Amino acid sequence: MLHVxxxxxxxCRVKVVAGHDxxxxxxxxxxxxxxxxxxxxxxxxxxxxxxxxxxxEAMGDQVTIGGIEDDVxxxxxxxxxxRIAEAxxxxxxxxxxxxxxxxxxxxxxGANIMVSEETDDLMAFSGVGTLKRRLKPLIAxxxxxxxxxxxxxxxxxxxxxxxxxxPFISYFLLPDAALLDSRMTLTLPPAxxxxxxxxxxxxxxxxxxxxxxxxxxxxxxxxxxxxxxxxLLPVMKQPEDRDGRLALAVAATLAGMAFSNAMVGMVHNIxxxxxxxxxxxxxTCMAILxxxxxxxxxxxxxxxxxxxxxxxxxxxxxxxxxxxxRAQRVxxxxxxxxxxxxDITQGQHPRCLRETYDRDGNAAVPFERLPDIVAAAKNDPAxxxxxxxxxxxxxxxxxxxxxxxxxxxxxxxxxx
Amino acid sequence: MRMELVYREISPGRSYLKRAYLxxxxxxxxxxxxxxxxxxxxxxxxxxxxxxxxxxxxxIMPEGPHFIVQKSGVDSxxxxxxxxxxxxxDLKMEFKHLEAGMLTFTFRENTPVATARDxxxxxxxxxxxxxxxRILDIVQIYLLPKLVARLAVKRxxxxxxxxxxxxxTRIYWRSLIGY
Ligand SMILES: [Fe+2]
Numbered sequence: 001m002l003h004v005x006x007x008x009x010x011x012c013r014v015k016v017v018a019g020h021d022x023x024x025x026x027x028x029x030x031x032x033x034x035x036x037x038x039x040x041x042x043x044x045x046x047x048x049x050x051x052x053x054x055x056x057e058a059m060g061d062q063v064t065i066g067g068i069e070d071d072v073x074x075x076x077x078x079x080x081x082x083r084i085a086e087a088x089x090x091x092x093x094x095x096x097x098x099x100x101x102x103x104x105x106x107x108x109x110g111a112n113i114m115v116s117e118e119t120d121d122l123m124a125f126s127g128v129g130t131l132k133r134r135l136k137p138l139i140a141x142x143x144x145x146x147x148x149x150x151x152x153x154x155x156x157x158x159x160x161x162x163x164x165x166x167p168f169i170s171y172f173l174l175p176d177a178a179l180l181d182s183r184m185t186l187t188l189p190p191a192x193x194x195x196x197x198x199x200x201x202x203x204x205x206x207x208x209x210x211x212x213x214x215x216x217x218x219x220x221x222x223x224x225x226x227x228x229x230x231x232l233l234p235v236m237k238q239p240e241d242r243d244g245r246l247a248l249a250v251a252a253t254l255a256g257m258a259f260s261n262a263m264v265g266m267v268h269n270i271x272x273x274x275x276x277x278x279x280x281x282x283x284t285c286m287a288i289l290x291x292x293x294x295x296x297x298x299x300x301x302x303x304x305x306x307x308x309x310x311x312x313x314x315x316x317x318x319x320x321x322x323x324x325x326r327a328q329r330v331x332x333x334x335x336x337x338x339x340x341x342x343d344i345t346q347g348q349h350p351r352c353l354r355e356t357y358d359r360d361g362n363a364a365v366p367f368e369r370l371p372d373i374v375a376a377a378k379n380d381p382a383x384x385x386x387x388x389x390x391x392x393x394x395x396x397x398x399x400x401x402x403x404x405x406x407x408x409x410x411x412x413x414x415x416x
Numbered sequence: 417m418r419m420e421l422v423y424r425e426i427s428p429g430r431s432y433l434k435r436a437y438l439x440x441x442x443x444x445x446x447x448x449x450x451x452x453x454x455x456x457x458x459x460x461x462x463x464x465x466x467x468x469x470x471x472x473x474x475x476i477m478p479e480g481p482h483f484i485v486q487k488s489g490v491d492s493x494x495x496x497x498x499x500x501x502x503x504x505x506d507l508k509m510e511f512k513h514l515e516a517g518m519l520t521f522t523f524r525e526n527t528p529v530a531t532a533r534d535x536x537x538x539x540x541x542x543x544x545x546x547x548x549x550r551i552l553d554i555v556q557i558y559l560l561p562k563l564v565a566r567l568a569v570k571r572x573x574x575x576x577x578x579x580x581x582x583x584x585t586r587i588y589w590r591s592l593i594g595y
Contacts, residue, residue: 006533007533009534128537212532385532
């Protein structure tokens with residue numbers, strides 16, 4: 001049953017070009033936005049994997065590249081933004097092409113503000129509604145199938161001096177085009193394919209089951225879930241499956257459209273906090289926490305979770321499963337997916353917080369840090385649109401179960 | 417076609433009443449926050465987590481009624497008035513228009529639904545907004561009868577009877593006499 005709210009807003013105006021030979025179209029796409037000298041922004045990982053070479057080769061000599069900045073840090077910082085803006089000006093570029101994940105795109109968005117507004121004070125443009133006109137053309141080429149940031153109007157940039165993450169929110173920050181080419185995700189390592197795929201799944205599931213859902217975001221979410229359910233495990237087993245890779249990239253963009261309009265809930269709320277306190281990668285947090293979010297909210301939105309069994313497991317299973325067991329089945333299916341990803345990656349994809357490790361092989365989330373995660377979660381606004389409220393005790397309970405990898409005890413969930 | 421069918425009629429009289437209704441509600445709520453910070457431990461804990469002299473306002477755009485509350489001391493609060501232009505505010509939460517404010521203050525739309533429908537503009541640090549929302553929830557639970565409060569907040573808490581009954585009376589009295 002479609003839920004039609006009495007009021008909602010939906011905006012999605014990014015041109016999407018998807019296929020196996022999209023990179024060849026870059027010159028034409030640049031021409032359409034009247035740009036002739038683009039600057040390429042990326043990070044070391046992407047450049048090291050040879051993806052920029054794949055791209056420049058596909059573009060041929062029809063475009064003069066104004067410069068390649070390939071050292072965006074994992075956390076988009078104001079220093080990187082300044083450096084790129086300066087290079088852009090020195091090389092007289094007239095467009096930006098961001099090749100990478102969320103931080104690369106955010107950095108490119110920040111640099112775009114500086115060069116378009118001709119300012120040295122980026123922070124003067126932070127917040128909502130401070131940008132008043134179109135910026136320089138920006139093209140996004142995602143290299144992970146997960147964040148969906150190519151469809152969002154937000155950029156978050158870290159100000160190291162003030163120790164703050166500054167948000168910039170404006171429709172002018174939406175890229176002019178998002179290019180999804182299967183070649184860009186073909187070499188993504190298995191553990192990252194798994195984590196980013198589960199991040200995209202979480203975007204779609206939370207958009208569909210939380211409070212700001214609407215028929216337009218629902219349509220995006222359901223298609224995204226179907227594509228991920230169908231292609232994530234096959235791609236894990238066969239990484240060079242080009243059609244599967246493209247399907248996952250499209251799913252991530254669809255999920256991005258869903259959640260940038262319908263927002264997210266407690267899975268992202270606790271996930272942001274776990275990432276901030278313990279440094280666990282975002283997608284990993286999502287994979288682990290998704291079943292817990294669905295379990296915790298079940299008394300509120302179980303009927304919505306139940307509907308997701310159709311895109312997740314197909315018509316036969318949906319019809320065969322009694323109505324009152326469908327939500328449970330969805331939760332079980334997400335856990336099975338995590339188990340399969342764990343098996344295929346030989347344990348690199350963790351099933352619970354206890355199984356996450358930092359670079360030196362130490363436990364990333366020691367049990368003693370759970371109270372710190374609770375404190376951080378309380379200050380994250382993603383919880384506003386979660387169907388059920390969480391107090392300190394609730395956060396603690398969810399985290400303890402997610403840490404140990406045991407299902408929630410439904411009798412301990414407060415119903416008010 | 418007659419004009420009335422094409423343009424929605426604007427009735428100044430009714431909008432005046434709505435403004436008055438919202439003014440009284442906001443005034444009382446601001447005073448109740450001050451009272452609750454003296455009486456309720458959880459509200460005190462929230463204020464303790466906010467920076468010194470932290471000032472926040474809740475109100476209606478544009479130029480509608482507001483209340484402004486400031487943290488005073490370690491964990492208490494002071495209602496400091498209705499005029500948001502009089503002093504700088506760290507966090508401003510405003511309904512986009514009168515009608516949106518009415519939907520919430522007549523309990524036809526609870527706070528989560530109002531957020532989902534993007535009725536409020538939040539200007540300031542979001543982490544502090546989270547604290548303020550929790551304070552507002554607790555104050556609403558004190559001020560409103562259970563049946564109405566259930567519509568206003570996401571989950572009606574199970575407090576011990578003493579917290580609810582004794583504190584509620586104390587908050588009502590303090591709000592009225594402004595202490
Ligand atoms: Fe995410």
